Amino acid sequence: MINLSKHIIFFCVAVLFTQFNLTGGELQVGKSFQYKSVASAISASVNGDTIIINGGFYKEANLVIREKIILIGKNNPIIDGESRYNILSIFSDSVTVEGITFQNAGISFIEDNAAIKLDSVKHCIIRNNTFINNFFGVYLAEASYCTITGNSISAQSKKETQSGNGIHLWYCKNILIENNSIEGHRDGIYFEFVESSIIKHNFSFENLRYGLHFMFSDSCTYSENRFEDNGAGVAVMFTHRITMVNNEFIHNWGSASFGILLKEITDSKIENNYFYKNTSGIYLEGCNRIIIANNDFIENGWALRLMANSMDNIFRENNFIGNSFDIATNNTKNYNLFEYNYWSEYSGYDINKDGIGDIPYRPVKLFSLIVERNKPTLLLLRSFFAEILNYAERVFPALTPKKLVDNSPAMQRLQ
């Protein structure tokens, strides 16, 4: 009985709450509506109101929201910042912005002008908007429990200095960034001092610097994202406990370009990711206790670049297929573990048919060492002579790190 009555009370409250919301004021903006400008509607609104912006072109900037309101675009309204201003700032919790096109937030070297800026707020939702040619797209500072979802964010900047980030987070917590597509910004998604947030199913491509730039942001998860053709790939730095799963890193080309650059990362998980045709798949510098498992490294220049100060990392059950070089390292020792990986270059045998090769695989080739020390020799890649050198080194290992070895290489590609 008590249980039931509890339920009934809860139901009533819920109904009341929604009723309250529905009965909140509705302010229509548009040429043939009560409010001709967005600004006038916002200044007229109170907590709980819904502003409906009807289709049209609004040259408005420096809009400020200080009430808990909902801002909804109907028939694709466009708000234009005339390449000079910040467009919309939100200083109130629980604001929703949906279905609006924001364009031309101005480039500024003093202020971080953005299409939407959220400052010290909670429970805001930025959903299904379009952002075109803004300095910054969505900018969150000291925000928490917000959701950025289904937005399309693009810019056409040519220079890093004249370009801001697509989605920018600074000192935030518990943010969900999902289903956005970001292109042509400086960094697609930028995290600095962010905690416990989730980046999921975004598509970040052709950004000038990083598809994702991530610093001092512990305990975050990013999954199912796709990072493609970014100037320098993805950089994750100075962070503990991150989880990266089911992401795709594709075509990040250049001498300083990486599928992922990992710098000072500890106690993290990198699993089920797909690295295809990057100059370097993963670059690890000062990384400890990372589990790198079940990833596909396919046709990268270097699948892994493992710097000497990285220790106690585990590389398990990954596929290394058709990479120009599997691993490059500047160390003669090795304090990381490689096991059960599939290496397409492996040419050993499996007599007892347990699926594990009977002779160990050494993923660092002599030729790869030569290239590290003398770059122009790269031109001899895949030559008969380079193969002979590699073969000789395999038979009498002398220069390659003895302990960097997979003692249990898989015979077949792992699914």
Place this chain on the structure above:
Amino acid sequence: MRTLSKIIKYQLNDVFRSKWVVVYTAFFFLISYGLLTFSHDSSKVLVSLLNVIIIVIPLISIVFGTIFLYNNKNAITFLLSQPVERKLLYIGLYLGLIIPLTLSFIIGTIIPVIIFFKVFNENFTTFLLLIGAGIFLTMIFGGIAFLISTYNEDRLRGLGISIFTWLLLSALYDGIVLLLLQVFQEYPLEKVSIALSILNPVDLARIIVILKFDVSALMGYTGAVFQNFFSGGLGFIIASSALLIWIILPLFMGMRKFIKKDF
């Protein structure tokens, strides 16, 4: 032109009936088929095929080509006693060798690829480049073989020179290049290393393939010369024209000698 096509016609009639064409086709078929059944990764298959192509094709083409002219010496003399121009006969003989070799290679390699077509989707253009490189190498080493054969009456000597030429271009040359690059490491050697590679047809063919296949690694090199060479079409154009020169030059030199020669 008509005489040339006649010569080629009978030459092909002759060559296609010899056993080595069948053996050569079977060889590539087995390699290609074997690689594809053993591994379903197109990239792995491509790398192995590249190794086979840059080692085996030059060897077979240069050895076959050299022996081919020696073995057909009397038939050549007979044909030259007919109203046939020497220039045309030389080209006819060359094409009569190159066409069967190329077709053997293409058919042998490509049939398994058609059977396992699904394996190559992304990498099909790289595969075509590989086939192209194989064709170029056949033409180049066939021409070099004819050159060697035409200049040397003694067949053992000719064969020796051919095998040495193969060894030089396939392995020793790269060893020397590596040594040079190591010794003069302090100097900017980007241009030099590109130039050195262009001088060797085996390296050229290999570079044309890796320009596509290993572009991710090649783009990792900071040198501006490399960047320009690899990223634009420039590298491809330079490499392709160098290959053309490598086909034409030995053929032309051999032909000049052939025209002046006593039979």
Place this chain on the structure above:
Amino acid sequence: MININRLVKNYGRFEVLKNIDLSIEKGKINYIVGPNGSGKSTLIKIILGLVKPTGGEVFIGEHKINSDSDYRSKIGYMPQAASFPENLKVREVIEMVKDLRNHKSDFDLDLTEKFRLEREMRKKLCDLSGGTRQKVNAAIAFMFNPELLILDEPTAGLDPVSSSILKDKIIKERNAGKTIILTSHILSELEELADNVIFLLEGRIYFYGTLSKLILTTEQKNLERAIASIMNGAPV
């Protein structure tokens, strides 16, 4: 028919033909004789354009031999040991030569019939015996009614029956006005066929004239002795 002026051929420092002047009559059987290495083959090959002379000139009729090839359609050549593309059938080789010579009709099939080559047409060249190859060789040389026939040791390797068939054919062609150049070591054959004898020794022509003139000038009893005396340095 053939005029040779100041013909010189050197192989490196080795002089094979030393300043040869020769005029070969039309409609005659001309025998080139001489010991091995005297330059017979070289002379023939120069006429065929297979060997390039070091100096001098060769005219066939009005035509001066250069590096062109068309004049060879007037020549039928039967090499000492013929070799054709090995994997072709006899019929295909014949077709090939017809094709290359661009000769479409008016074939002389005398020898093909008399040698009974019809039976061999489907066989590959590499499956034929030496004698049969030689017959094919002869048949091809005569097939295109050439004005000039160059036969290098034609009867070597032929059985006596085939040999006489060939000799009859040679005489027949001569009577039809063809010019024939032959080399041979078989003196009886020379006596039987030769109108003129060209005697080559160490790259020089020691004698050119009729058979009877040769015996007469050397004052010997027969041809064999006449030739031996030239080789021993008798003045001619």
